[in-house]
Amino acid sequence: MKKAPQLNLVREQITSVDKSLLELLAKRRQLSLEVARSKEIDIRPIRDTKREKELLADLVKQGREHGLDAHYVLSLYQSIIEDSVLNQQAYLQSQADFAGRKLLYNIAYLGARGSYSYIAAHRYCERRDMEMQDMGCHSFGEIIRAVESGHADYGFLPIENTSSGSINEVYDLLQHTNLSIVAETTIEVGHCLLAKPNSSLEHIKTVYAHPQPISQCSRYLNEHPNIKLHYCASSAEAMELVSKGDNTVAAIGSAEGGAYYNLEVLDQNLANQKINQSRFIVVARKAVSVPTQIPAKTTLIMTTGQTPGSLADALLVLKLHNLNITKLESRPIYGTPWEEMFYLDIDGNTAHRHVRQALHEMERITRFIKVLGCYSSENVKPTQLENSQLLIEPDSSKNALPQEADSARYSRSFKEHNTEVVSGELHIGNGALAAITSLNVTTLGNSYSQQAQALREAGFQAVIVDGISQVNNDVLSHFRNQLNNLGLQCIISVQQQADLLFAKSHADLLLIPGEQMFNKELLSQLGAMNMPVILERNNMASEQDWLSAADSLLSCGNQQLILCEAGIRSFSHPEQLTLDLAALVNIKSISHLPMIINLSYINADLQPQLAQAAEHLHADGIVLPAGNLKEQRQLLAEIYRQHSQP
Numbered sequence: 001m002k003k004a005p006q007l008n009l010v011r012e013q014i015t016s017v018d019k020s021l022l023e024l025l026a027k028r029r030q031l032s033l034e035v036a037r038s039k040e041i042d043i044r045p046i047r048d049t050k051r052e053k054e055l056l057a058d059l060v061k062q063g064r065e066h067g068l069d070a071h072y073v074l075s076l077y078q079s080i081i082e083d084s085v086l087n088q089q090a091y092l093q094s095q096a097d098f099a100g101r102k103l104l105y106n107i108a109y110l111g112a113r114g115s116y117s118y119i120a121a122h123r124y125c126e127r128r129d130m131e132m133q134d135m136g137c138h139s140f141g142e143i144i145r146a147v148e149s150g151h152a153d154y155g156f157l158p159i160e161n162t163s164s165g166s167i168n169e170v171y172d173l174l175q176h177t178n179l180s181i182v183a184e185t186t187i188e189v190g191h192c193l194l195a196k197p198n199s200s201l202e203h204i205k206t207v208y209a210h211p212q213p214i215s216q217c218s219r220y221l222n223e224h225p226n227i228k229l230h231y232c233a234s235s236a237e238a239m240e241l242v243s244k245g246d247n248t249v250a251a252i253g254s255a256e257g258g259a260y261y262n263l264e265v266l267d268q269n270l271a272n273q274k275i276n277q278s279r280f281i282v283v284a285r286k287a288v289s290v291p292t293q294i295p296a297k298t299t300l301i302m303t304t305g306q307t308p309g310s311l312a313d314a315l316l317v318l319k320l321h322n323l324n325i326t327k328l329e330s331r332p333i334y335g336t337p338w339e340e341m342f343y344l345d346i347d348g349n350t351a352h353r354h355v356r357q358a359l360h361e362m363e364r365i366t367r368f369i370k371v372l373g374c375y376s377s378e379n380v381k382p383t384q385l386e387n388s389q390l391l392i393e394p395d396s397s398k399n400a401l402p403q404e405a406d407s408a409r410y411s412r413s414f415k416e417h418n419t420e421v422v423s424g425e426l427h428i429g430n431g432a433l434a435a436i437t438s439l440n441v442t443t444l445g446n447s448y449s450q451q452a453q454a455l456r457e458a459g460f461q462a463v464i465v466d467g468i469s470q471v472n473n474d475v476l477s478h479f480r481n482q483l484n485n486l487g488l489q490c491i492i493s494v495q496q497q498a499d500l501l502f503a504k505s506h507a508d509l510l511l512i513p514g515e516q517m518f519n520k521e522l523l524s525q526l527g528a529m530n531m532p533v534i535l536e537r538n539n540m541a542s543e544q545d546w547l548s549a550a551d552s553l554l555s556c557g558n559q560q561l562i563l564c565e566a567g568i569r570s571f572s573h574p575e576q577l578t579l580d581l582a583a584l585v586n587i588k589s590i591s592h593l594p595m596i597i598n599l600s601y602i603n604a605d606l607q608p609q610l611a612q613a614a615e616h617l618h619a620d621g622i623v624l625p626a627g628n629l630k631e632q633r634q635l636l637a638e639i640y641r642q643h644s645q646p
């Protein structure tokens with residue numbers, strides 16, 4: 001028996017690979033900062049999507065050579081590049097603010113250590129090498145006041161969330177402050193249910209949380225109707241209460257935050273949306289100016305006249321200056337019922353003339369307009385590749401993973417050798433040409449043995465038997481014995497699913513007639529049997545339908561499958577079937593499965609010529625309806641002569 005590799009040894013290797021990966025990522029980050037320094041001097045844009053496209057295309061190609069999936073490589077590098085771009089932007093912005101640079105920054109945020117606002121602020125400062133002195137606040141208003149009064153340098157305020165939408169309270173506060181928005185930052189908000197060690201979900205009776213997480217996790221909470229909710233001023237307060245409580249209480253918060261309070265994760269991914277992110281704005285007393293190499297966002301508030309089209313007119317100005325609006329929000333104005341204050345985020349830098357021009361023009365047609373801030377946009381839209389670049393090119397790499405269609409079980413790339421089905425003296429596929437006849441069992445009369453003998457003498461190796469539901473067990477078993485005694489194989493056509501067991505017990509091979517080709521259940525039942533199966537094409541089915549049916553049968557385990565073309569409906573003679581010889585050529589070129597041609601439903605006059613043509617085109621078998629055995633004997637002799645010629 002093969003010895004299993006030692007788990008701890010393999011894990012040690014993985015740990016060491018991960019360590020190297022991190023070292024390399026840190027090195028890449030460092031290099032990207034050097035690029036930023038060079039761009040600072042050359043005054044070139046930070047973002048270079050042309051370079052990113054080339055890089056990604058190359059990486060996807062190289063990844064393929066290592067057997068790595070294109071989408072995996074793409075998404076991995078999209079986040080590496082996002083980090084690199086954000087880092088470069090942060091570097092350039094802090095260079096621009098250099099004059100006001102301090103050693104320690106007082107940061108006001110909601111809650112205490114471990115709250116989402118704390119995590120956002122912490123990340124923001126870390127990226128900018130700013131040392132953070134944290135000032136947890138009890139409300140958004142308190143944050144604003146802390147910055148206004150000079151107690152804090154920056155205030156962090158959540159402005160919108162992908163699950164719960166805009167945070168109105170913050171928008172309303174922005175109407176009444178002179179602070180400026182100087183930055184934005186987005187964090188992943190992975191809501192977890194946090195409780196003291198050794199708690200279990202079944203025993204939780206109360207959940208403590210801030211109203212925002214409660215609304216973002218409404219679906220989860222509705223699924224646990226017995227849990228009582230207790231609203232808190234922040235996620236940090238919720239976690240603190242739980243850390244002082246018993247094992248029947250839990251808080252909603254991040255796993256990272258929970259760690260500050262020694263809480264464990266009882267359940268995770270609680271948010272209604274899979275991607276649950278919160279965007280925060282950073283406010284300060286002094287506005288910043290954004291270097292023109294960085295994509296900037298400008299936030300403004302305005303009120304327009306109460307006449308029809310006044311908002312549209314204001315927005316039209318932005319359109320005329322080619323400025324994109326990324327967010328438009330309206331909030332009631334305190335003290336003036338039914339009048340709205342509009343909040344707009346636009347992609348643009350107030351250092352650019354066309355932006356200033358647009359704002360100037362808007363002043364003329366609005367009642368009030370004020371820029372709340374112009375700041376570096378953290379919306380790094382991932383660079384994408386063309387679909388064709390993500391597809392596998394078969395010749396590009398020998399290690400490439402098979403493409404969906406190529407991995408289909410019927411295809412030559414799935415199986416190199418031709419499938420050959422052998423049953424008694426009947427050989428189908430891989431160069432062997434089978435001669436098969438078809439008859440209806442009800443036409444047999446009593447002379448079974450004579451009939452079987454005549455078929456054998458005509459040169460057939462197998463008989464497709466139709467109409468079994470109309471005969472009893474004895475008739476069928478007798479006829480099959482006669483056939484087998486003479487070395488003929490009995491192929492039974494399963495015209496209805498109910499006949500399957502009966503058919504199976506009397507057959508050497510089974511045939512799925514065209515009418516049953518779409519019967520998925522029958523396909524899977526035959527796919528689970530260890531008996532050769534012939535799959536006839538439905539006369540309305542496309543090649544792809546037919547091959548899909550073949551694939552679903554093969555996927556159930558049975559690999560002894562033969563395809564059978566029996567004619568399709570054509571436009572020239574809709575009342576008669578036309579043999580699709582093109583399908584024979586095409587399918588034989590892409591599939592390893594044998595394919596036989598059934599002429600039973602084709603105009604009798606055409607049968608001899610079509611049989612010869614089919615042989616010529618490398619059909620693996622020909623089915624002729626029981627008929628004039630003398631003529632058929634001649635035809636088969638002619639075909640075999642043709643077949644034996646090199």
Ligand SMILES: C=C(O[C@@H]1C=C(C(=O)O)C=C[C@H]1O)C(=O)O
Nearest residue numbers: 032035046047048051052081084
């Ligand atoms: C590092 C650069 O800056 C940006 C970041 C990139 C990266 O991380 O690979 C690529 C292109 C730019 O958008 C660069 O221009 O090379």
